[in-house]
Amino acid sequence: GRLVEWGGTRQIIKEPRQEYTNALVSVHEIEHQEQKPGTTPFLSVKNITAAYGRSHVKVLKNVSVDIYPGQTLAVVGESGSGKSTLARAITGLLPPEEGTVTFDGRPLANRLADRPKEDLRQLQMIYQMADVAMNPRQTVGTIIGRPLEFYFGLRGRQRDARVAELLDKIEMGKGFIDRYPAELSGGQKQRVCIARSLAAKPKLIICDEVTSALDPLVANGILKLLLELQKEENVAYLFITHDLATVKSIADSIAVMYRGEVVRYGAKSQVLAPPFDAYTDLLLSSVPEMEIGWLEKAIKGRRMASAGN
Template sequence: MSAPRDSVLAIRDLRVVAPNGAVLVDGISLDLPRGEILGLIGESGAGKSTIGLAAMGYGRGGCRIAGGRIELAGTELTASSRPVREAMRGARIAYVAQSAAAAFDPAMRLDRQILETPLQHGLMSAAEARDWMVELFRALQLPDPEGFGRRYPHQVSGGQLQRAMMAMAMSGKPDVLVLDEPTTALDVTTQVEVLALLRDTIRRYGTSALYITHDLAVVAQLADRLMVLRHGREVESGTTAEVLESPREDYTRRLVAERRESLAPAAGVRHDAGETVLDLRNVDAGYGGSLVLQDVSLSVRRGETLAVVGESGSGKSTLARLVAGLLPPARGVVDFRGRPLPGSYRDRDLAGLKSIQMIYQLPDVALNPRQTVGEAIGRPLAFYRGLRGAARREEVARLLALIGLPGDFADRLPGALSGGQNQRVCIARALAAEPDLLICDEVTSALDPLIAEDILRLLRRLQDELGMTYLFITHDLSVVRRLADRTVVMQKGRIVEEGPTATLFETPRAAYTRTLLDSVPELRRDWLDGVLARRVR
C-alpha cells in the first residue's frame, strides 16, 4: 500500500478481532490528508475507538490487528517492530481518551505527566517544553496556567482534567490527533471554547485528526468529512454537509433525526409529584476548608426528576457526593423523607444506604476491572436484598435485559465492554438495590445518542411504573430538556436560578442561564462561529 501524497494516515482493509475471536472492525479503509478532520460516527460498539487505537498500531485489551495495513507519516505500522510503533506514539500521533481520570496517574503531578512525551522523545528542551505546556494551559483556559501543572489529578475538576489531557496529547506537537469523545466530560460553555481551540490548533499547525464521537452536532463544527460506522463496518461516508443534509442510509437518517429531536421544546412536568423526599436547606460543603457549595437550598419530590446543571466546577458533582454520603455538609440541614440524613454513609443504616443509590460519571473507574458484570450487579442484590444462588442469577439476567444487554454479559469483564455498555452495567447495579432516590451523575455522557435515548426512555418508564425519583446531574441540556420536571442552575457553588424546565428553557431570567442555553450545539455547520461571534459582542 502506498498512501496518497497528501495523506498523513492511510488505512486499508483494516480487520481487528477480540481475544474471543469476535470481529470488532471489518474491512475499514480511509485516508486522512494533512490538516483534515475525519469524524467517526456510530453507536457504542461500532468500532470507532478500536479504529482510533489501531491507527496508533495498538490493540486494546488483547485485541489484535488481524488484517489490513496502516501507514502513518510514511511508516507502515503493521509491519514495524514494537519499539518503532512506541516511538511514533506521542511524537507523530497522540490520543485523547474519553476518560481523563483513567488516563492520569493519581500519584503524579500533572506537569510531570504532560512533560513526559516531549522530553522522553527529545522533541524540545525542558524549558521549551514547560513554556509550551503553559501556553497550552492558557489556550485551554485552565486556571493559573503557570501553576496549574503543580496540582495532582484529584485536585482539579473533571472538566479541567479533560482539558489537561488535551494538553498532554498536544505536548509533542503530533501530526495526527485521535480525539475519542474529547468534549464528553465538558459542560456546554467550556465545550464551545475547546471546540474552537481544537479547530484553530489543527488549522494553525496543519495537524490531522480522527474525531470519534456520538454527538453529530459537535462533530459538525469541526469535521471536513464523516464516516458512519455500525457493527465494525462502514455504513456511509462523505463530506460533513453531504452526510448531515442528505444521508443515504436509514441508520444515518435515524442518527440525524434523533439529534434534531433532542433540540425540540422542553416537555414540562409529566406527572404530579408526591411528598418531599430530599430537602436541603442553607447547605455549605467543600474540601480541606475550601467551600464548594454555598448556601444551597433545594428539594426533590417523590416521583419527579430534578436536574442540576452548570459548568465544570459549579458544584454539581459535589452536591451529588453530599447526598450520597461521600461528603458531609459543613453547615445546613439535609433531610431525607422528613428525617435528618447522616452526613457520612458510614453512619447510615442499611435502609438508608439502600434508599439512595448513585450512578457515577465514569464507568471505567466505577467498575472493578477484575469483577465480572454478574458479580458487580450481584453484590448489591446480596447485600441489600439477600438474594443468593439461582435467585440472584435470575435477577441479574432480568436487570441486564432491563438495560438492554444480553444475559451472557454476566460472565464478561468490564474490559471486554464498550464505554456505553459499562455505563449501562452501572445503571443496573444501582437499580439492583431498588432505591427511593437515584442520583444520576452524567448518566448518559458516555452513550451514543440512540442508546442514550433508550436509557432515557427506560428512566421515564421506571418513573411512571415505580414512582422513581431522580436527582439528575448533567451538563447535557438536551437531556434535561427531555427528562427533567424541574431544573436547578448552579454557578460557582450557588444556585442562580430554578424552576419548571419548560419555563426555564423558554424564559430564563439569569444571564448565566441564557449563556448555558446559547451554548447547546445545534446541527448546523455555522453554529460554533455564531456563538463565538455573540460572545465577542
C-alpha cells in the same frame, strides 16, 4: 466497519439517506413530557453549605433544591460549579457544615458512615466512568448480584434469577451474566451500572454525568432506558450534567449552579424560558446545534452583546 453514507455537510445533516445516519443527527430528539411536582418532595436539600480541606474553602453556598417521587431534577452548570459536590453532600461523602437533607420525611445523617443500611439502599448512585466503577475481575453476575446479597440476603438460584431479570430490564439478557467488564462496550458497562443500582430497589438514584463518556447514539439509548425504568419503578433521579440537550430530554425540573450557588431553579419549562439571568443565557447559547453556520452565528451574537455592554 462499513461506510454506510458519504456526502456534503448540508446533505448529511438535512437529508440523510440512511436510517443510521438519521439516528446520529437526531440523537437528542427524545419526547419527555414535563411532570408537575407533587405536594411533598421526596428529598429536600435546605440551605446546604459545604467546604473542602482545612482551609474550609466553601464550594456549596446555601443550596436548596427538592426532588419529587418519580421525577428528575437536572443539576447543570460548568465544571467546578458545585454539581458533583452537591451529590457528595447528599450521599454523605462530604458532610455539610450547615443545612439539612431530608429523605422520605426524615433527616439524613450528615456522614455516610452514620447512615443505616436502609438509607443506603434507598439512595443509589451511578457514576460517570463505568470502567472505574466496576471491579474488572468480577463478572457481570457478581457485580449486579452484590447488592442483592448485601441488602436482601439473596443467594444461589434466587440471586441468579433476579440478576437475569435485571439484565432483561436493561435490554442485555442473561447471556451477559458470565462476562467481564473488559468484554463489554461502553454503553453495556453503563447499563450494568444502572442494573446494579436498580438491584437495591432504590427510591432515588443520583446520576453523575452518566452519559458524558459515551458517544451520542449510545448516550441517547441510555437516556431512553432511564426514562423507561423511571416509569416502571417510579424512581426519582438527581441528574448531574453540563449538557443542556440532555436536560431538555430527561428533566422535569432544573437547578442551574454557578460558583457553588443555585442561580436559577424551577420547572423545566420555566427555567428554559426567557428572560434569563446572564449565566443561564450564556449556558444556553453555548449548546452546539446540528445546524450549518451555528458557530459563526454564536460568535457574532457574543460580539454584539459585548459591544452593547
